[in-house]
Amino acid sequence: MDVSIEKVVRTFGTTPALHGVSLEIEAGELVALLGPSGSGKTTLLRILAGLDVPTFGRVLFDGEDALKLTVQQRNVGLVFQSYALFRHMTVLDNIGFGLRVRPWSRRPSRKEISKRALELLDLVQLSGLEKRYPSQLSGGQRQRVAFARALAIEPRVLLLDEPFGALDAKVRRDLRRWLREIHDQTGHTTVFVTHDQEEALELADRVVVMSQGKIEQIGTPDEIYDSPNSPFVFSFIGESSVLPVRVDRGRVWLDEKPLDLSAGDVPNGPARLFLRPHDVDVVDSKPGAISGEVRVLRRHAGLRRVDVEVGSGRDRIEIELPADLSLNYAGKLAFLPRRYRLYPASQALES
Ligand code: ATP
Numbered sequence: 001m002d003v004s005i006e007k008v009v010r011t012f013g014t015t016p017a018l019h020g021v022s023l024e025i026e027a028g029e030l031v032a033l034l035g036p037s038g039s040g041k042t043t044l045l046r047i048l049a050g051l052d053v054p055t056f057g058r059v060l061f062d063g064e065d066a067l068k069l070t071v072q073q074r075n076v077g078l079v080f081q082s083y084a085l086f087r088h089m090t091v092l093d094n095i096g097f098g099l100r101v102r103p104w105s106r107r108p109s110r111k112e113i114s115k116r117a118l119e120l121l122d123l124v125q126l127s128g129l130e131k132r133y134p135s136q137l138s139g140g141q142r143q144r145v146a147f148a149r150a151l152a153i154e155p156r157v158l159l160l161d162e163p164f165g166a167l168d169a170k171v172r173r174d175l176r177r178w179l180r181e182i183h184d185q186t187g188h189t190t191v192f193v194t195h196d197q198e199e200a201l202e203l204a205d206r207v208v209v210m211s212q213g214k215i216e217q218i219g220t221p222d223e224i225y226d227s228p229n230s231p232f233v234f235s236f237i238g239e240s241s242v243l244p245v246r247v248d249r250g251r252v253w254l255d256e257k258p259l260d261l262s263a264g265d266v267p268n269g270p271a272r273l274f275l276r277p278h279d280v281d282v283v284d285s286k287p288g289a290i291s292g293e294v295r296v297l298r299r300h301a302g303l304r305r306v307d308v309e310v311g312s313g314r315d316r317i318e319i320e321l322p323a324d325l326s327l328n329y330a331g332k333l334a335f336l337p338r339r340y341r342l343y344p345a346s347q348a349l350e351s
């Protein structure tokens with residue numbers, strides 16, 4: 001099912017939580033709403049679910065005005081961070097719940113409900129656990145039951161709010177892969193909320209980066225990571241360092257020194273150079289390179305991380321180097337970023 005969100009505004013009293021958000025989600029897409037706490041992700045998801053209504057704007061499901069539909073009529077599958085399983089029901093009864101409470105005319109027979117619940121249990125790889133109660137399951141297993149329960153109603157859209165938020169890192173990673181596989185098998189249009197950029201980039205077809213009730217950028221994980229369109233997105237996604245510089249006559253200047261970097265179409269004036277630790281090459285000291293003092297050296301998995309203090313502002317830039325490179329603490333280091341983004345200083349870090 002296609003979902004169309006058009007200029008949605010939501011204010012709580014005088015607090016605007018969403019400022020005119022527009023987003024098109026195609027049938028079968030897996031879209032992540034990613035942003036820091038308070039950016040409006042959950043508010044948007046609740047509006048899609050019918051648990052909240054926008055102050056202005058429209059939401060269309062396959063072209064139909066979804067705001068006129070009740071929660072039941074929307075037929076969305078919901079999974080929240082807290083498993084919200086019924087404690088007194090077995091796994092099988094939990095999964096079949098949404099079908100059992102349907103109006104009589106649309107309710108499948110008991111036998112069919114049980115068959116469907118067992119199929120879903122197989123899909124979420126928990127066959128054999130149908131008679132257990134939620135308290136007899138691990139956190140990851142409970143969350144998989146919650147998924148099966150959401151899928152049982154054959155939802156038009158699946159809405160997930162931090163579904164792995166309460167789980168430890170290893171289980172989260174496993175469930176991420178699992179969710180992607182389930183999605184590829186079932187093809188449900190899926191919107192999931194997360195503040196974990198790694199999760200969003202690994203899992204989603206498209207990532208919607210939100211900040212302060214607005215969409216900052218929409219793109220594939222590659223577009224978001226490789227071409228962030230603002231200082232906010234660059235610093236929110238992945239690791240980065242920032243260096244205050246100046247653009248003058250098409251060149252980038254650090255203090256009084258021109259660097260071997262192109263200013264592109266950034267106008268003259270103060271600017272910020274954003275770079276990622278792994279996009280840096282160490283070079284022989286030469287006039288156009290960035291040079292500085294090595295301040296911290298540390299092992300980082302198979303690599304070495306180095307903090308270099310640069311320029312008159314003594315800004316610290318983190319760079320990643322092969323672990324076998326020999327460096328010493330008080331040494332000097334010259335480098336140039338292979339990839340970088342330059343933004344005018346007037347473009348705020350916060351949106
Ligand atoms: P988190 O990751 O912390 O869940 P979020 O991005 O999901 O954050 P929302 O929960 O959508 O953000 O909140 C967006 C803004 O709206 C916040 O400033 C929040 O305080 C405010 N807000 C949300 N719900 C209400 C409410 N019921 N009453 C008043 N303000 C609210």
